[in-house]
Amino acid sequence: MLKFGIIREGKNPPDRRTPLTPGQVKLLMDKFHVEFYVQSSPYRAFSDDEYRERGIPVTEDLSMCDVILGVKEVPVDMLIPEKTYIFFSHTIKKQPYNRQMLQEILKRKIRLIDYETMVDAKGKRLVGFGKYAGIVGAYNGLKAYGLLSNAYHLKPAYQCFDLAEMLDELTKIQLPVDFKIAITGTGRVCEGVIEIMRAADIEQVSPYEYVFRDHTQPVFAVIKPTQYYMRKDGKVARKSEIYDNPIGYESDFLHFARESDLYITAHYWDNRAPYILTNDMLLDPFCRIKVVADISCDIGGPIACTIRPSTIENPIYAYDPESQSEVPLNTPNSIAVMAVDNLPCELPRDASEGFGKELMDKIFSELLKSHSPIIERATITLPEGVLAQRYEYLADYVSQESDLEVSTGQNSK
Secondary structure (H helix, E strand, O other): OOEEEEOOOOOOOOOOOOOOOHHHHHHHHHHHOOEEEEEOOOOOOOOHHHHHOOOOOEEOOOOOOOEEEOOOOOOHHHOOOOOEEEEOOOOOOOOHHHHHHHHHHHHOOOEEEEHHHOEOOOOOEOOOOHHHHHHHHHHHHHHHHHHHHOOOOOOOHHHOOOHHHHHHHHHHOOOOOOOEEEEEOOHHHHHHHHHHHHHOOOEEOOHHHHHHOOOOOOEEEEEOHHHHEEEOOOOOOOHHHHHHOHHHEEEOOHHHHOOOOEEEEOOOOOOOOOOOEOHHHHHOOOOOOOEEEEOOOOOOOOEOOOOOOEOOOOOEEEEEOOOOEEEOOOOOOOEEEEOEOOHHHHOHHHHHHHHHHHHHHHHHHHHOOOOOHHHHHHEEEOOOOOEOHHHHHHHHHHHOOOOOOOOOOOOOO
């Protein structure tokens, strides 16, 4: 009988999420006849007692487990040799700050499976926290506007017990009748943003209607890459080309910037691609943007005013396009920026529930198979202490000395 463990999140500040809730663990134990052990944690959004009440053992020692699941990177001193670990490793892009962890994983002959690389045959991601990044990011954007305008005040998302309480807060919102919200991106993150827009009773319109028609109530538009980028040679923009080879493109976002009070990012950005919202656009005399909720949070990336990540406790800072620097909130002509890079942590119970459901529906049975293409694609290191063939490109990365770098752009995880 396979033994599974849920590790205590060890990164600092502590992450309160869990890959599986108590109810989900109990369902898996009953359905698949496997054992689960949960490492005790004072921070997890679901308490030790909530697991115990479902008959799930809570322990400090996970050495008896075959497979250990977590959410974020596991600190080196918590890695048990010759086990299988599943978590977001943030190594596949050769992130320097996790080099030492991957080196130790190889040294300790650990099999590493990464949620980020769990994809179907077409390369589509199967699990992630992106929807909850979108939910919290959109809420924080609306909260930032209320703070800026002093028209209403929303409770911080992280102080809400769950999503239901957070949605109740939206009844406080009072927006101008001509208020407009631009959203860039598609996929899970955008799903979450739209959920908040609808809960706040904000009407969706097409990008054309957004720019060229007057409105008598707050509206939002979802803008696709082919609508915020254009080819430099004037030919028709193609989505596949923007993703595969964006070199010949430039931003076409100015006409949206001139119509938007709040801009919410829900896009994926390739560092070869051009900026979307440039500093020149923010300096444009007709630019209406007052708040940017940058869920994607790519520092040095496509949103000129996102110059650093913000924190859950202090989610908003102000950016002055003239000096291209941070200034106090409510400085004249400044832009309020929300750039929290770990947004799902603000709703840990709901985010864990949603993520765990995806694990149960799409992944768990694959873990029990002797051969699963999904798990093989997601396996970065093998028990022999070597990189899996698919990830041999990381060989030079793990052979270098470790160094540190600030982590950003984690919200889709």
